[in-house]
Amino acid sequence: MVQDAERNAERWARDVRTIRVIGTGAMGRGIAQLAAAGGVTAELADVRPEAVVEAVEYVSGMFDKLVAKGRMDAADAAAAKARLRPVGEPLTPFGECDLVVEAVREDMDTKRELFAALEKAVPAGTVLATNTSSLPVTAIAAPLTDPSRLAGLHFFNPVPLMRLVEVIAGARTAGWIPDALAALVRRLGHEPVHAPDAPGFLVNHAGRGLVTETMQILSEGAAEPVDIDRIARDVLGLKMGPCELLDLTGLDVSHPVMESVWTGFYTEPRLRPSRVGRARMEAGLLGRKTGEGFYPYVDGVKREPAEAAVPGDAERRPVWIHAGDADRARARGRRWARCCRRPGSRWSGRTRRPAGRSCW
Numbered sequence: 001m002v003q004d005a006e007r008n009a010e011r012w013a014r015d016v017r018t019i020r021v022i023g024t025g026a027m028g029r030g031i032a033q034l035a036a037a038g039g040v041t042a043e044l045a046d047v048r049p050e051a052v053v054e055a056v057e058y059v060s061g062m063f064d065k066l067v068a069k070g071r072m073d074a075a076d077a078a079a080a081k082a083r084l085r086p087v088g089e090p091l092t093p094f095g096e097c098d099l100v101v102e103a104v105r106e107d108m109d110t111k112r113e114l115f116a117a118l119e120k121a122v123p124a125g126t127v128l129a130t131n132t133s134s135l136p137v138t139a140i141a142a143p144l145t146d147p148s149r150l151a152g153l154h155f156f157n158p159v160p161l162m163r164l165v166e167v168i169a170g171a172r173t174a175g176w177i178p179d180a181l182a183a184l185v186r187r188l189g190h191e192p193v194h195a196p197d198a199p200g201f202l203v204n205h206a207g208r209g210l211v212t213e214t215m216q217i218l219s220e221g222a223a224e225p226v227d228i229d230r231i232a233r234d235v236l237g238l239k240m241g242p243c244e245l246l247d248l249t250g251l252d253v254s255h256p257v258m259e260s261v262w263t264g265f266y267t268e269p270r271l272r273p274s275r276v277g278r279a280r281m282e283a284g285l286l287g288r289k290t291g292e293g294f295y296p297y298v299d300g301v302k303r304e305p306a307e308a309a310v311p312g313d314a315e316r317r318p319v320w321i322h323a324g325d326a327d328r329a330r331a332r333g334r335r336w337a338r339c340c341r342r343p344g345s346r347w348s349g350r351t352r353r354p355a356g357r358s359c360w
C-alpha cells in the first residue's frame, strides 16, 4: 500500500518515468506537455477518444512552435513528442505508472467515480492526484479504500507558462506524497507551493478579490468588461484583465469554482457569486472555447472594441493655469464666500457666482 511505503520524496520524483493524465482538455494537455518536455512519458486518456487525438496534435504543434521560435531544440522536441502516448479510455490497462493526474470537469461526483474506478485499476504503488481548482481534496479522497494515496496537484492555465503549482495534502494523504509531488514539480521546472485544503486553496481564494468582484461590478452595470480589463492592465499592472482571464479559463470552469468557494466558506457574503455568471454559463458564453465570452473570438483571436474617446476631449481646449492665477482664483473664491455669508449682502444665500462677475 502506498501509505505503508517508507519513501524518499526526492528519489521518488527523480525516478518518475510515466504519468497518466486523465481529461485532455485545456489543463490535461498542458500537463502532458510539461511532463513530456521534462522527460516523463505522458499517457493521455479521456472519455472522449477524439479529445485525446486533438490533445496530442495540439501539444505536438506547441513543440513545433517552440522549435520555430528557437526556444526548443528540434531533437528535444522530437523526443518530447515521442513521450506523448495516447491511450484512449481512462481505465485502459496500466503498465508501469508512477502517477495519475486527473483533470476532468470540476464536479465532485465525476471525480469521485473516476478515482473509485482507478483505485481498482492502477498498480499498487501509483500515486493519485487531482487538478481540482476548488473542491476539497479530502472529500474527493474520502470514498477511496486507501485515501492516503491521493493529493491535490493544482496547475494553472496555461500550464507550460504558469510556473506556480499548488500541492495540497488532504486530511488522510500520506505524509511523503506532498513533498514527493513538490519535488516532481521542481524537476519539471515549475515552482511548487504547499497549500491548505481550504476552498480555493491559496490562489483561487485570493483571486476572488479579482474575479468575483468583477462579476458583481458587471451585474451592477457599473462598467463594461473591456473597461474593467483596461483598468486592471493599465492601473493594476496585470498582464490580463479579469474578464480576459475568465474567457481563457472558461466560465464553465470558473463559475462552479466561484460557487464552490462560496459554499465552502458557508456562504460568506463577500465571496457570493453573481447571477450574471450563471446566466452567461448557461447561455454557453464560456469564452475562448466557445468562440464567445466577454469578447468575441475569431480564429481564436480576441476582438476588442476600440477605446472610446474621453467625453468632451475634442471640444475642450487645453487650459494653462499659472501658479499665480491659481492663487488669485482661490482668493476670489474666499472673497465671494465671505460676501455670501454677510447678512444683508445682495449675494447672501447664493452658492454660484453670477456669470460675468469674475472680479471680487
Ligand SMILES: NC(=O)c1ccc[n+]([C@@H]2O[C@H](COP(=O)([O-])OP(=O)(O)OC[C@H]3O[C@@H](n4cnc5c(N)ncnc54)[C@H](O)[C@@H]3O)[C@@H](O)[C@H]2O)c1
Pocket (backbone or CB within 6 Å): 022, 023, 024, 025, 026, 027, 028, 045, 046, 047, 048, 051, 090, 102, 103, 104, 105, 106, 107, 110, 114, 131, 132, 133, 134, 154, 155, 156, 157, 248, 249, 250, 253
Ligand atoms: N481551465 C482552467 O483554467 C483550470 C485551471 C486550473 C485547474 N482547472 C481544473 O482542471 C480540471 C479540468 O479543467 P479543464 O479546463 O481542463 O476542463 P476542460 O473542459 O477543458 O477538459 C475536461 C476534459 O475532461 C474530459 N472528461 C470529463 N469527464 C471525464 C471522465 N469522467 N473521465 C475522463 N475524462 C473526462 C472531457 O471530455 C474534457 O476533455 C477541472 O477540475 C478544473 O477545475 C482548470
